[in-house]
Amino acid sequence: xxxxxxxxxxxxxxxxxxxxxxxxxxxxxxxxxxxxxxxxxxxxxxxxxxxxxxxxxxxxxxxxxxxxxxxxxxxxxxxxxxxxxxxxxxxxxxxxxxxxxxxxxxxxxxxxxxxxxxxxxxxxxxxxxxxxxxxxxxxxxxxxxxxxxxxxxxxxxxxxxxxxxxxxxxxxxxxxxxxxxxxxxxxxxxxxxxxxxxxxxxxxxxxxxxxxxxxxxxxxxxxxxxxxxxxxxxxxxxxxxxxxxxxxxx
Amino acid sequence: xxxxxxxxxxxxxxxxxxxxxxxxxxxxxxxxxxxxxxxxxxxxxxxxxxxxxxxxxxxxxxxxxxxxxxxxxxxxxxxxxxxxxxxxxxxxxxxxxxxxxxxxxxxxxxxxxxxxxxxxxxxxxxxxxxxxxxxxxxxxxxxxxxxxxxxxxxxxxxxxxxxxxxxxxxxxxxxxxxxxxxxxxxxxxxxxxxxxxxxxxxxxxxxxxxxxxxxxxxxxxxxxxxxxxxxxxxxxxxxxxxxxxxxxxxxxxxxxxxxxxxxxxxxxxxxxxxxxxxxxxxxxxxxxxxxxxxxxxxxxxxxxxxxx
Numbered sequence: 269x270x271x272x273x274x275x276x277x278x279x280x281x282x283x284x285x286x287x288x289x290x291x292x293x294x295x296x297x298x299x300x301x302x303x304x305x306x307x308x309x310x311x312x313x314x315x316x317x318x319x320x321x322x323x324x325x326x327x328x329x330x331x332x333x334x335x336x337x338x339x340x341x342x343x344x345x346x347x348x349x350x351x352x353x354x355x356x357x358x359x360x361x362x363x364x365x366x367x368x369x370x371x372x373x374x375x376x377x378x379x380x381x382x383x384x385x386x387x388x389x390x391x392x393x394x395x396x397x398x399x400x401x402x403x404x405x406x407x408x409x410x411x412x413x414x415x416x417x418x419x420x421x422x423x424x425x426x427x428x429x430x431x432x433x434x435x436x437x438x439x440x441x442x443x444x445x446x447x448x449x450x451x452x453x454x455x456x457x458x459x460x461x462x463x464x465x466x467x468x469x470x471x472x473x474x475x476x477x478x479x480x481x482x483x484x485x486x487x488x489x490x491x492x493x494x495x496x497x498x499x500x501x502x503x504x505x506x507x508x509x510x511x512x513x514x515x516x517x518x
Numbered sequence: 519x520x521x522x523x524x525x526x527x528x529x530x531x532x533x534x535x536x537x538x539x540x541x542x543x544x545x546x547x548x549x550x551x552x553x554x555x556x557x558x559x560x561x562x563x564x565x566x567x568x569x570x571x572x573x574x575x576x577x578x579x580x581x582x583x584x585x586x587x588x589x590x591x592x593x594x595x596x597x598x599x600x601x602x603x604x605x606x607x608x609x610x611x612x613x614x615x616x617x618x619x620x621x622x623x624x625x626x627x628x629x630x631x632x633x634x635x636x637x638x639x640x641x642x643x644x645x646x647x648x649x650x651x652x653x654x655x656x657x658x659x660x661x662x663x664x665x666x667x668x669x670x671x672x673x674x675x676x677x678x679x680x681x682x683x684x685x686x687x688x689x690x691x692x693x694x695x696x697x698x699x700x701x702x703x704x705x706x707x708x709x710x711x712x713x714x715x716x717x718x719x720x721x722x723x724x725x726x727x728x729x730x731x732x733x734x735x736x737x738x739x740x741x742x743x744x745x746x747x748x749x750x751x752x753x754x755x756x757x758x759x760x761x762x763x764x765x766x767x768x769x770x771x772x773x774x775x776x777x778x779x780x781x782x783x784x785x786x787x788x789x790x791x792x793x794x795x796x797x798x799x800x801x802x803x804x805x806x807x808x809x810x811x812x813x814x815x816x817x818x819x820x821x822x823x824x825x826x
Contacts, residue, residue: 322804342807351808358805361737361765362823371819372809417809 270296270319270425270458275328277311277318277481288314289325290481296425298456301447301471305464305501306478312462313355315478316429319460320352321345333424349424355433355462357414360401365413368401372420385416388449390442407434415446426450428461432468440467447471466502469493477501521553522546526590529619532651534588540615544586545572547600549593561585561612571601571633574614578607578639586615589632594624594658599631608639608671617649620660620686629661636666638701641673648678652685659687666693670701672727677704682717683825684710691719699727699756707736708825711744711772721750725758725787734762739821740772751779754787763792767824769817 277289289311296302304312317323319330321342330338337345346352360368369382383393389412399405401413411434418426432440444467450459451471461468469475475492477485485492496502522530526548530536539554543561546553550570557563560580564573574585587602604614622628638644652660668676682689695703703723711717723732732752740746752760764776778791798820806816 320808322808342804343810343812346808346810354801354805356801358799358801360802360820360823362826363819364823367819367823368809371806371811374810421809 269298271331273329275325278326288481292483296458296460298458300473301451301459302474303461303463303469303472304476304478307500310478311481312478313429316427316462319427351418351421351423351426353414353418353428355429357410359403363401365399366397368417369420372417385419388419389416389446408436408439411435424457426459430462432465464501464503466504469502525592525621529590530588533617533619533649534586534615540586542584547589550598569601574604576606576610576612578609580610584613589618591620591628591630594622594628595626597629601633604636606638606642606644609641611643613645615647618662619651622654622658622660623656625657627659627661631663633665636668638670638674640671643675646678648680650682650686661688662686663690668695670697672698673700675702680707682709687715689717693721695723697725697730700729703732705734709738711746712741715744718747723752725760726755728756731759736764739767740774741769743771745773747775749777752789753781754789755783757786760789766795768797
């Protein structure tokens with residue numbers, strides 16, 4: 269379970285402080301898939317970074333699996349079972365997909381096991397397992413590898429920051445399937461997705477609407493989603509074209 | 519049987535991946551003496567008579583054979599200059615493993631300057647691996663100044679892997695190559711300096727023949743207060759293709775000067791260079807930390823990958 273208590277986050281903006289997150293309190297119970305949505309600039313990604321420990325809140329406390337992790341580092345939170353998928357995945361010269369999956373798994377998993385994570389995100393494992401995680405990969409390929417690393421973490425809480433950003437329609441459909449599979453298997457685990465895609469909101473158990481750094485609304489999907497349809501908090505799709513080759517046809 | 523002590527064997531493992539006597543032709547030089555030498559039917563190794571060093575003659579058409587000529591140095595104060603000449607016959611296809619390891623526990627400098635010349639015959643293929651390594655707690659420096667000269671005849675192919683990852687205090691590496699028509703040279707240099715180390719690497723490649731090509735790529739990491747210079751010049755004197763690249767990570771107070779140089783002396787010479795220097799990106803560290811690594815482990819992982 270993740271619980272945020274009265275979280276605020278300020279950054280220096282010229283001479284004044286700018287408040288990005290304002291007194292946010294929310295709870296993600298175990299076994300739930302929650303989606304944080306809301307207009308651009310509302311503080312969604314910042315909230316995800318605060319949860320992962322990349323940023324530290326100015327005020328408030330964060331509890332994860334019953335422990336106060338507010339002062340815990342990124343590494344400590346990761347080792348407690350928190351996984352985080354970047355909105356803009358990072359590239360590494362010389363680090364291969366297999367290396368990254370092994371780091372994520374925390375052990376030297378067999379190549380065949382690593383391949384399963386790639387297959388789960390719709391990548392032909394044979395073609396990608398030995399690839400360098402560098403600029404030769406397209407945005408969509410990189411994004412799927414990013415999600416595969418989160419699958420390999422087998423985390424208690426997986427946080428995805430705008431997983432649909434920068435991917436093509438085919439990948440997006442596959443992504444929904446990945447989340448649905450994760451959800452079916454998660455039992456006492458939870459997933460938190462930052463997204464304003466309607467199709468992702470459609471698979472949520474709970475929806476949190478973040479606007480101007482504050483929780484505007486929070487509740488079960490059936491209660492929250494109808495009011496969002498047609499707004500910028502529930503976008504119906506806008507896809508970039510992915511280069512050929514980025515699919516699972518082996 | 520090799521007459522080497524434990525430290526010398528460790529150095530041998532570091533620079534040539536050797537755990538015992540290698541297969542094929544070899545000469546193992548230890549503290550200015552040969553600790554073992556073997557020629558084969560196709561590869562003859564003979565000591566030079568005028569200066570210190572070897573002549574290695576590889577018969578034309580020799581295929582899938584290797585030559586190991588590692589050097590280990592454990593005597594403080596020892597300074598040596600060694601001249602090794604390789605004559606690679608036409609159509610030969612061989613692997614040459616060189617490399618030098620210095621363990622200096624004393625107060626005086628230990629220095630090995632290896633001057634290697636390669637005369638590569640028509641259509642011959644050579645893979646050359648050279649690793650440099652230093653260890654020892656002494657205040658004396660570990661110094662290596664390799665000079666490599668490569669003369670490639672028509673259609674020949676030379677691939678050079680130059681690695682210096684640890685422990686060499688001071689190095690000036692000079693590589694010169696001249697290529698005839700359709701000859702190809704590939705260089706992959708990996709370098710890491712730390713502490714107060716200094717490393718200078720200079721390349722001068724002349725693409726003299728029609729259709730010749732060179733690809734010189736260096737990846738390096740400068741840590742601590744170390745300083746590196748990478749100075750790679752490719753001259754296109756014929757219709758040819760040349761590419762040089764320097765990609766570096768700086769850490770702590772490390773400093774790097776990259777000087778890629780291109781000289782086109784022929785209208786159909788195609789020459790490119792790339793150079794990039796920067797610290798490890800914060801996002802890279804964060805990504806690996808979100809996977810459970812500490813910052814130090816993440817840094818190590820990034821550098822190991824980069825220098826792989």
